[in-house]
Amino acid sequence: MRTTRQRQVILEELRKVTSHPTADEVYEMVRKRLPHISLGTVYRNLELLSAAGEIQTLGLAGTQKRFDGNPANHYHARCLKCGRVIDLDLPVKALNGLEDAVAETSGFKVVGHRLKFLGLCPRCQKEEQKQDR
Amino acid sequence: MRTTRQRQVILEELRKVTSHPTADEVYEMVRKRLPHISLGTVYRNLELLSAAGEIQTLGLAGTQKRFDGNPANHYHARCLKCGRVIDLDLPVKALNGLEDAVAETSGFKVVGHRLKFLGLCPRCQKEEQKQDR
DNA sequence: ACAATAATAGTAATGATTACTATAAAGAAT
DNA sequence: ATTCTTTATAGTAATCATTACTATTATTGT
Ligand SMILES: [Mn+2]
Ligand SMILES: [Mn+2]
Ligand SMILES: [Zn+2]
Ligand SMILES: [Zn+2]
Numbered sequence: 001m002r003t004t005r006q007r008q009v010i011l012e013e014l015r016k017v018t019s020h021p022t023a024d025e026v027y028e029m030v031r032k033r034l035p036h037i038s039l040g041t042v043y044r045n046l047e048l049l050s051a052a053g054e055i056q057t058l059g060l061a062g063t064q065k066r067f068d069g070n071p072a073n074h075y076h077a078r079c080l081k082c083g084r085v086i087d088l089d090l091p092v093k094a095l096n097g098l099e100d101a102v103a104e105t106s107g108f109k110v111v112g113h114r115l116k117f118l119g120l121c122p123r124c125q126k127e128e129q130k131q132d133r
Numbered sequence: 134m135r136t137t138r139q140r141q142v143i144l145e146e147l148r149k150v151t152s153h154p155t156a157d158e159v160y161e162m163v164r165k166r167l168p169h170i171s172l173g174t175v176y177r178n179l180e181l182l183s184a185a186g187e188i189q190t191l192g193l194a195g196t197q198k199r200f201d202g203n204p205a206n207h208y209h210a211r212c213l214k215c216g217r218v219i220d221l222d223l224p225v226k227a228l229n230g231l232e233d234a235v236a237e238t239s240g241f242k243v244v245g246h247r248l249k250f251l252g253l254c255p256r257c258q259k260e261e262q263k264q265d266r
Numbered sequence: 267a268c269a270a271t272a273a274t275a276g277t278a279a280t281g282a283t284t285a286c287t288a289t290a291a292a293g294a295a296t
Numbered sequence: 297a298t299t300c301t302t303t304a305t306a307g308t309a310a311t312c313a314t315t316a317c318t319a320t321t322a323t324t325g326t
Contacts, residue, residue, distance in 0.1 A: 002272060002323055023313080038275045043314065045273095059192050063283080063313065077241050088235055099250065102221055107255040108210050114251070115228075117235050119243040135292055135303060156282080171306045176283065178304095196282065196314080 001052065007045045009033050014046075014055055015069035020076075020085045022064040060085055060116065073112070079121035086121070134185065140178045142166050147179075147188055148202035153209075153218045155197040193218055193249065206245070212254035219254070 001007075013029045014021070021029065027042045046067050050057045056068040060078055066085065075088040099110045120128065134140075146162045147154070154162065160175045179200050183190045189201040193211055199218065208221040232243045253261065 004273060004322075006274075036275075038277095040276080040315080041274055047315095059194060061192060065313085075235075077235060077239055077243070079241070080244070086239060086241075088239060090231060090234065094231065095248075098223060098227065101223065102208075102210060102250045103252075106210055106219060106221060107258075108212070108219075108250065108252040109258055110210070110250050110252040111213070112251045113248060115246060115248045117232065117241065117243050117246045119236075119241040119245070122240040125240075125242055137292075137304060139305075169306075171308095173284080173307080174305055180284095198282090 010045045020066040075115050077117040081124040143178045153199040208248050210250040214257040217254050
């Protein structure tokens with residue numbers, strides 16, 4: 001995999017944020033520095049970087065994929081109202097016992113798991129309170 | 134929500150299987166009994182039944198949504214090779230402690246979580262062994 | 267600098283899902 | 297049972313995220 005300016009900037013910009021942007025959001029971010037980059041290049045590099053383990057592709061909800069500049073396994077919480085996705089710092093190993101249990105009962109060779117929490121973010125909770133009054 | 138023959142058959146067929154079919158797979162299943170049903174009707178009813186809590190919509194992987202005739206919260210394991218999705222019967226309450234921890238540390242009002250395991254199904258493990266020889 | 271080849275920009279194609287609309291069916295009222 | 301109101305359907309068109317294609321450009325090893 002060659003080191004192109006486009007690939008480099010995509011990775012840099014994605015690692016700057018914790019907002020789990022969609023491909024077109026990454027495109028807008030990168031365009032500030034590389035105004036001539038094409039959307040296809042963004043898609044292709046997000047795919048390649050993900051396959052290379054440099055970033056993560058998240059299928060959190062909605063129609064668009066979201067991308068995470070943090071390649072380490074970690075958990076997320078998604079707000080059901082505004083769609084915001086935040087990082088959690090729960091220890092991943094809390095689930096390792098469960099992985100073993102799944103392997104035993106299902107016969108699967110388990111290589112990992114994905115866990116996300118759903119709810120209302122602090123901001124949207126405040127909004128709800130306003131409406132209740 | 135009116136009880137139409139189409140809606141009824143879609144729900145019945147989906148509850149017959151544990152295979153988590155895609156919309157077009159449901160379409161094929163239902164067409165055996167209602168040859169004139171349209172794909173749009175299948176999509177619309179899967180959406181409505183899901184919103185009504187009669188079934189679940191799963192965003193497991195790939196481009197297509199999958200549907201689950203079992204509306205109760207339960208976990209899944211997906212095979213990375215063949216895509217098969219099986220049900221697990223882990224107790225959901227094993228994660229309730231984690232939900233509380235997430236609520237405290239993130240400020241989210243947590244209303245649920247989604248957990249899936251990734252790995253190789255028994256059948257695909259056998260295939261791998263063949264290749265190793 | 268040169269050659270080999272991987273990557274890009276721009277554009278077209280794909281494919282799952284959603285929207286639209288005239289017709290039909292369901293359920294309530296009579 | 298008949299009529300009426302409203303929701304749902306079939307068939308089709310439109311949408312939109314993503315992928316594929318291709319001529320040109322950039323990277324990297326020599
Ligand atoms: Mn993250
Ligand atoms: Mn299931
Ligand atoms: Zn929110
Ligand atoms: Zn398999």
